[in-house]
Amino acid sequence: MKHYTNGAAFIDQEIVPISEAKISILDWGFLHSDATYDVVHVWRGRFFRLNDHMERFYSSMEKLNMAIPYTRKELHSILSSCVKASGLREAYVEMITTRGLPEPGSRDPRTCTNQFFAFAIPFIWITKPQNGLHLIVSERQRIPAESVDPVIKNYHWLDFVMGQFEAFERGGETAVLIDSQGNIKEGPGFNIFSIKDSVLKTPAKGVLQGITRKTVLELATENGFTVIHGNLKPEEARSSDEAFATSTAGGIIPITKIDDQIINGGIIGPITKTLHDSYWKLHDEPKYSAAINY
Numbered sequence: 480m481k482h483y484t485n486g487a488a489f490i491d492q493e494i495v496p497i498s499e500a501k502i503s504i505l506d507w508g509f510l511h512s513d514a515t516y517d518v519v520h521v522w523r524g525r526f527f528r529l530n531d532h533m534e535r536f537y538s539s540m541e542k543l544n545m546a547i548p549y550t551r552k553e554l555h556s557i558l559s560s561c562v563k564a565s566g567l568r569e570a571y572v573e574m575i576t577t578r579g580l581p582e583p584g585s586r587d588p589r590t591c592t593n594q595f596f597a598f599a600i601p602f603i604w605i606t607k608p609q610n611g612l613h614l615i616v617s618e619r620q621r622i623p624a625e626s627v628d629p630v631i632k633n634y635h636w637l638d639f640v641m642g643q644f645e646a647f648e649r650g651g652e653t654a655v656l657i658d659s660q661g662n663i664k665e666g667p668g669f670n671i672f673s674i675k676d677s678v679l680k681t682p683a684k685g686v687l688q689g690i691t692r693k694t695v696l697e698l699a700t701e702n703g704f705t706v707i708h709g710n711l712k713p714e715e716a717r718s719s720d721e722a723f724a725t726s727t728a729g730g731i732i733p734i735t736k737i738d739d740q741i742i743n744g745g746i747i748g749p750i751t752k753t754l755h756d757s758y759w760k761l762h763d764e765p766k767y768s769a770a771i772n773y
């Protein structure tokens with residue numbers, strides 16, 4: 480079988496090469512960011528925590544009054560088909576539901592037919608492994624949770640994207656945004672942890688409940704570390720012993736510089752390393768991963 484090695488997509492009930500997957504420019508997913516999505520990764524031919532990602536996806540859709548005509552089993556099978564068509568052993572696999580198009584002449588969201596898409600493309604890293612991340616704490620506020628619930632995975636990313644431009648201008652690689660009280664929240668597609676005196680800290684509220692974050696919380700407990708779910712101030716983050724970002728796009732990503740402050744002498748810290756190695760080990764365990772039948 481010939482593989483679509485640049486990626487494969489599911490659109491209009493068909494699997495096509497990623498370059499052929501096109502949507503209507505009138506879809507509200509495009510016009511209004513009226514969409515929700517989830518991303519699961521495939522590592523060495525296995526989905527990691529697919530059930531968790533699917534649960535979050537269905538829950539996000541429900542909160543947005545969206546629905547798809549597929550059961551979890553069917554969704555699993557569609558995602559597998561995308562990966563199989565790509566032949567990729569390491570992949571970034573996305574599922575998206577958009578509001579779709581309203582009836583002609585209408586602006587009533589209830590008249591929209593929701594659209595579902597999925598695709599598998601080569602694995603994406605927030606930053607390349609080994610290199611610690613240089614993080615910038617932006618002064619920009621993340622859209623408040625009262626306006627757009629961050630627990631729903633969403634594409635309201637203008638704040639994140641402008642934060643990224645700010646990060647590049649200041650010599651960094653990516654940025655985290657703050658809330659109205661000046662507490663660090665999250666960045667474009669990642670949660671954040673800081674470590675001080677072997678105690679981990681991560682923002683409790685106003686962030687996406689990341690599956691990688693959840694995995695770190697479980698691993699930290701197993702390894703006997705205390706985790707505080709609380710407010711993380713920029714100055715506190717800058718004075719941490721270690722820090723890392725968590726995302727399906729790269730796993731546990733060490734942070735070795737925050738603003739102008741070098742963290743742990745610019746090298747990956749021991750707790751981060753322990754968690755990182757345990758995280759990747761889980762990828763072979765049947766309890767956490769599901770093999771793809773290529």
Ligand SMILES: *Cc1c(COP(=O)(O)O)cnc(C)c1O
Nearest residue numbers: 668669670687689690691726727
């Ligand atoms: C996807 C995402 C994350 C990370 O979640 P994972 O489930 O670990 O991939 C964190 N923050 C935001 C805003 C995200 O979109």
